[in-house]
Amino acid sequence: MNIVIFGPPGAGKGTQSNLIVQKFKLHQLSTGELLRQEIKNNTELGKEIKEIINAGSLVSDIIVGNLIEKHISNPIFKNRLIFDGYPRNLIQAKNLNHLLKKYDQKIDIVLKLSVSLEIIKKRILERKTLEKRADDNQEIAIKRYQTYETNIKPVIDFYKQTNLLRVINGETTISEISNEISGLIEGIKGWLWEIRQYKYAGKQKTHKFMARIAGINIPQNKIVSIALTYIHGIGLHSSKKICKALEIPSSKRVNELSEEQVLKIREFIDANHKVEGDLRREVSVNIKRLVDLACYKGSRHKKKLPVRGQRTQCNARTRKGKAIAIAGKKLTPLKK
Ligand code: AP5
Numbered sequence: 001m002n003i004v005i006f007g008p009p010g011a012g013k014g015t016q017s018n019l020i021v022q023k024f025k026l027h028q029l030s031t032g033e034l035l036r037q038e039i040k041n042n043t044e045l046g047k048e049i050k051e052i053i054n055a056g057s058l059v060s061d062i063i064v065g066n067l068i069e070k071h072i073s074n075p076i077f078k079n080r081l082i083f084d085g086y087p088r089n090l091i092q093a094k095n096l097n098h099l100l101k102k103y104d105q106k107i108d109i110v111l112k113l114s115v116s117l118e119i120i121k122k123r124i125l126e127r128k129t130l131e132k133r134a135d136d137n138q139e140i141a142i143k144r145y146q147t148y149e150t151n152i153k154p155v156i157d158f159y160k161q162t163n164l165l166r167v168i169n170g171e172t173t174i175s176e177i178s179n180e181i182s183g184l185i186e187g188i189k190g191w192l193w194e195i196r197q198y199k200y201a202g203k204q205k206t207h208k209f210m211a212r213i214a215g216i217n218i219p220q221n222k223i224v225s226i227a228l229t230y231i232h233g234i235g236l237h238s239s240k241k242i243c244k245a246l247e248i249p250s251s252k253r254v255n256e257l258s259e260e261q262v263l264k265i266r267e268f269i270d271a272n273h274k275v276e277g278d279l280r281r282e283v284s285v286n287i288k289r290l291v292d293l294a295c296y297k298g299s300r301h302k303k304k305l306p307v308r309g310q311r312t313q314c315n316a317r318t319r320k321g322k323a324i325a326i327a328g329k330k331l332t333p334l335k336k
């Protein structure tokens with residue numbers, strides 16, 4: 001798994017990368033750290049970039065590109081990298097894709113930490129006393145923030161297109177952010193594992209495998225249009241539409257799908273459908289609003305009775321779950 005983490009200076013990229021490295025046994029590749037190391041060792045490159053870094057500007061794309069290629073090409077780090085602070089502009093984002101492709105790898109998730117300038121200033125001044133970084137003072141911190149803001153918009157758009165981007169509120173506590181990131185990575189890890197199982201299942205038909213889409217294990221032996229209805233929020237109509245849009249024959253079975261097709265379905269659902277947790281949350285918020293309004297529908301929800309005008313006295317029980325007794329109505333005896 002390769003992860004990209006970016007955000008303004010002081011957003012917590014380094015802090016969170018450290019925690020991810022420990023938890024998921026990855027390797028942190030901080031371009032800032034690599035460049036500072038060059039300065040510390042007083043190398044030719046170090047001398048060349050010292051002024052640039054201390055002024056809060058970006059080092060040339062070629063220099064940083066060469067530095068990261070050394071790591072990407074190293075088989076020890078293959079699919080185990082967390083890119084802290086790379087890419088910082090569109091050229092770097094495209095270069096990263098190019099290099100990963102060259103070494104038969106890819107990005108699995110992109111994490112953006114969002115933090116306001118006010119908090120950044122505070123954090124950087126606090127860190128100055130601890131780490132004594134030459135670029136850690138209020139004026140240069142603002143300059144670094146502005147450099148980030150100027151360059152990052154196209155990078156965000158670039159990763160939005162690939163559906164890899166996850167935005168995280170970087171203003172909560174370190175452990176809260178870490179938990180959120182771990183949850184996201186666990187999700188991906190689980191999913192990657194499923195994909196590997198899927199490949200395996202393709203070779204050995206006896207192996208039990210469930211393709212995972214929208215966090216749900218859909219059954220492998222059912223046809224796609226039926227299997228997708230196991231996802232809360234996808235009915236038969238939607239599942240047929242999904243198959244049509246992706247040109248996947250809806251009569252194909254899940255275990256006959258290629259890895260790309262599973263990926264395509266997952267991305268299509270992410271982009272176009274509200275499902276599972278998100279849908280459940282939306283529904284419960286809507287119900288709560290009706291209850292708060294105390295309108296007819298709200299009062300029916302409150303009493304756990306059917307909402308859409310069905311006659312509760314004699315027929316149509318549409319609510320799921322255990323039936324509740326209604327005054328004056330005998331419950332229909334269960335059929336034997
Ligand atoms: P780099 O070293 O990457 O600096 P940066 O981007 O400015 O980011 P920082 O390292 O300052 O912040 P961070 O997000 O890692 O936050 P941290 O975890 O330390 O780059 C330095 C320079 O190198 C650049 O300016 C540029 O010149 C050059 N460079 C690097 N990459 C380049 C590239 N790709 N292309 C061109 N040039 C490049 O946290 C900050 C502080 O806040 C810490 O004290 C931490 O304890 C605290 N903190 C963190 N999270 C929290 C929290 N949730 N609550 C409270 N405190 C927190």
Ligand code: MG
Binds near residue numbers: 013014
């Ligand atoms: Mg850092």
